Amino acid sequence: xxxxxxxxxxxxxxxxxxxxxxxxxxxxxxxxxxxxxxxxxxxxxxxxxxxxxxxxxxxxxxxxxxxxxxxxxxxxxxxxxxxxxxxxxxxxxxxxxxxxxxxxxxxxxxxxxxxxxxxxxxxxxxxxxxxxxxxxxxxxxxxxxxxxxxxxxxxxxxxxxxxxxxxxxxxxxxxxxxxxxxxxxxxxxxxxxxxxxxxxxxxxxxxxxxxxxxxxxxxxxxxxxxxxxxxxxxxxxxxxxxxxxxxxxxxxxxxxxxxxxxxxxxxxxxxxxxxxxxxxxxxxxxxxxxxxxxxxxxxxxxxxxxxxxxxxxxxxxxxxxxxxxxxxxxxxxxxxxxxxxxxxxxxxxxxxxxxxxxxxxxxxxxxxxxxxxxxxxxxxxxxxxxxxxxxxxxxxxxxxxxxxxxxxxxxxxxxxxxxxxxxxxxxxxxxxxxxxx
Numbered sequence: 001x002x003x004x005x006x007x008x009x010x011x012x013x014x015x016x017x018x019x020x021x022x023x024x025x026x027x028x029x030x031x032x033x034x035x036x037x038x039x040x041x042x043x044x045x046x047x048x049x050x051x052x053x054x055x056x057x058x059x060x061x062x063x064x065x066x067x068x069x070x071x072x073x074x075x076x077x078x079x080x081x082x083x084x085x086x087x088x089x090x091x092x093x094x095x096x097x098x099x100x101x102x103x104x105x106x107x108x109x110x111x112x113x114x115x116x117x118x119x120x121x122x123x124x125x126x127x128x129x130x131x132x133x134x135x136x137x138x139x140x141x142x143x144x145x146x147x148x149x150x151x152x153x154x155x156x157x158x159x160x161x162x163x164x165x166x167x168x169x170x171x172x173x174x175x176x177x178x179x180x181x182x183x184x185x186x187x188x189x190x191x192x193x194x195x196x197x198x199x200x201x202x203x204x205x206x207x208x209x210x211x212x213x214x215x216x217x218x219x220x221x222x223x224x225x226x227x228x229x230x231x232x233x234x235x236x237x238x239x240x241x242x243x244x245x246x247x248x249x250x251x252x253x254x255x256x257x258x259x260x261x262x263x264x265x266x267x268x269x270x271x272x273x274x275x276x277x278x279x280x281x282x283x284x285x286x287x288x289x290x291x292x293x294x295x296x297x298x299x300x301x302x303x304x305x306x307x308x309x310x311x312x313x314x315x316x317x318x319x320x321x322x323x324x325x326x327x328x329x330x331x332x333x334x335x336x337x338x339x340x341x342x343x344x345x346x347x348x349x350x351x352x353x354x355x356x357x358x359x360x361x362x363x364x365x366x367x368x369x370x371x372x373x374x375x376x377x378x379x380x381x382x383x384x385x386x387x388x389x390x391x392x393x394x395x396x397x398x399x400x401x402x403x404x405x406x407x408x409x410x411x412x413x414x415x416x417x418x419x420x421x422x423x424x425x426x427x428x429x430x431x432x433x434x435x436x437x
Contacts (some may be wrong), residue, residue, distance in 0.1 A: 039350045043101075044158045045080040046071055049087070055086020057111060062090050072097040077194050082187040083108045083142065092223075094119040098134040098163075104142025104171070112155070117179075117227075121166070125229040131188040133162025139171065141202045146175040148251070152203045154178030161185040161225050162234075175199040175251050178209040186220035186234035190242045199249025200257045213259040214246050217275060217295075218268045219244045221323070233267035233323030238274040247283040256284035262291030262313075266320040271296045278302050288313040288353075294334040302341045305351070311344045313317055314354040314362060331360040338366040345373045355386035358414070372398045381411035385418070396423040403427055 049055065054065035065088060078099040085107030091114045096102060112118050121134040128134070144157050156179040160166055166187060172195065173181035181197045184190060197214035204296040217239050218224050222231040242286040246260035260282040263272065273296040277407065281304045282289030288310040290300060294317065305311040316333040333356045344351040353374055356362035366389060372382050378400055385391060391412075398409050406425055412418050 013121065013173050027229060037052050042244050043078050043080050044071065044075055045082060047084065049084055049086075053083075053086075053088060055084065055088050055108070057087035057089055057109075059089065060091050060113075061088040062092050062094070065090070066094055069096055069100065069102070070133065072100045075099065078136070082384075083110075089113050090118065095119050095123055096134065096137060096139070099136045101138040101140070101193050103138075103140050106141070108142040110142060110144050112145060112151060112157075112395050115151055115153040115155065117156045117159050118144055118146075119157075120227050121161070121163050122228050124227055127230055128162035128228060129164060129230065130234065130370060131164040131186065134161035136165045138167045139168075140167075141170050143172045143174055144181075146173070146199075148175045148177045148201055148254075152201070154203065154209070156180045156183040159183045159227055160187050160190070161187075161220055161228065162187070163190075164188040164192045168195065168348075170194050172196040172198065173214070173250050175201065176212075176214075176252055177201050177203045178212060178366045180216045181214045181257075181385060183216050183218070183225060184236050185218050185225040186241065188234045188238055190236070190239045192239075193242045197246045197257060197260070199251050199254040201254045202258075209258075211258050211264050211291070213262045213264070213291065214243075214257040215241055215261045216263050217261065217272050218263040218265055219270050219272065219323075221267065222392070224265055227314060231323065233270045235270045235272045236275075237272070239272075240276045242276070244280045245283070246281065246285065246289070255286055258285065258287040259291045260289045262286055262288070263293045263423065264291070266294045266317045266332070268320045268322045268326075268332065270323070271334065275299070278303075281305070281310055282306070282311075284308060285310075291315070292337065293317075293332060294332060296334055296336055298334075298337045300337070300339045300342065304343050304345070305347060306345045309348045310353055311342075311347050311351040312339060312353070313350075314352075314365075316356055316360065316362065318357065320375045331357040333357065333360040333362045335363040337362075337364070339368075339370065340366065341369050343371045343373070344382075347375050347415075349375070350382065350384045352383045354385050354388050358387055361387050361389040361416070363389050367391070367393045368395050372396065372397045374399055374401045377401055378404065381409060383410045385411065385415050386413040387415065388412075388418075389416040391415065391418040392421075393419065394423065397424045397426065399426050401427070 053061040083104045087109045202209040248256040280303040286309040292314045
């Protein structure tokens with residue numbers, strides 16, 4: 001009898017305990033976001049004209065625009081800065097901060113009226129480690145006018161460093177002297193899309209800036225980007241550049257860009273990597289459409305190269321320095337490049353040039369499904385490779401005006417493991433001569 005009573009009490013206590021647990025879980029579930037329509041974080045919006053900007057091209061609008069951008073410093077969520085149609089005279093560099101969406105509406109122009117960059121993501125002299133500087137930024141729309149006739153000193157239109165989650169889209173950068181339209185340093189998860197990069201001029205006395213890139217993707221050094229540090233050679237990672245146009249502006253004295261996308265600086269044991277470049281047009285580049293400099297894991301796909309001196313060049317330094325400035329005599333090369341589905345028209349020299357070193361070969365290159373139209377002068381090889389290893393060249397089409405030998409079209413020197421397969425060599429439609437390798 002006592003045992004039965006004990007079992008009854010024990011069962012009753014269990015039942016009460018279970019009911020309490022169920023009640024507690026129900027309360028927690030009711031408080032869960034699953035049962036409530038939480039409002040998205042409020043985006044605070046500022047119109048620069050409400051803060052005093054005129055947009056008449058005469059009044060100095062720098063302070064009004066900067067005042068709007070400064071609101072991000074104390075905001076708990078993303079802010080939006082809107083620049084209506086008009087011409088905004090800027091007499092100093094603008095500074096953009098984290099969690100900012102800057103929108104230049106149709107007809108809006110930033111008119112550079114000073115000798116430095118138009119915009120950078122941070123403050124002069126600050127220190128932002130790793131990729132933890134000012135990120136989560138969208139820069140969108142408008143014409144960014146370098147105004148080089150009045151202010152011909154060298155500059156970068158937009159300077160970005162130490163940021164993660166950067167998007168730059170639908171802008172037109174018009175006329176840059178000596179520098180870059182977009183200068184990326186130690187940046188991660190960046191998207192550059194649907195932009196136009198028009199017009200470049202080298203105003204140096206010795207013509208020493210004949211290699212500037214419209215979009216530079218680089219490690220962070222003081223000489224490369226000195227606005228803020230640290231200058232420890234941190235590379236850029238996971239960069240997507242798509243659907244952009246690189247060409248000329250027709251402004252007096254300017255040309256097309258020397259290089260559309262690339263870099264020209266290297267830090268020992270540092271590699272820019274995971275770079276995707278596709279659906280862009282490179283027109284009339286005076287050096288090369290794309291200039292890779294010790295990059296890893298790069299995809300170049302479905303781009304048009306037209307009237308450029310060279311299409312794609314892949315170079316590496318014979319020696320480079322560490323981030324601390326120590327010179328290293330041993331060369332280093334990049335690797336893992338895929339060049340696929342691109343079209344090359346009227347290229348003056350090589351469409352693709354890759355050159356490594358005896359002690360540092362460029363490794364793992366895939367060149368497939370590209371279309372090569374006749375060059376202006378057919379004495380140069382279409383593809384020229386030296387000191388490379390592990391190359392797959394297949395399913396490409398080579399068109400040429402005069403009869404040429406395949407070894408004149410694809411030239412390999414001091415290279416290993418080069419595989420050619422299923423390529424088409426066609427003299428022209430009238431000649432009707434087709435060879436397959």
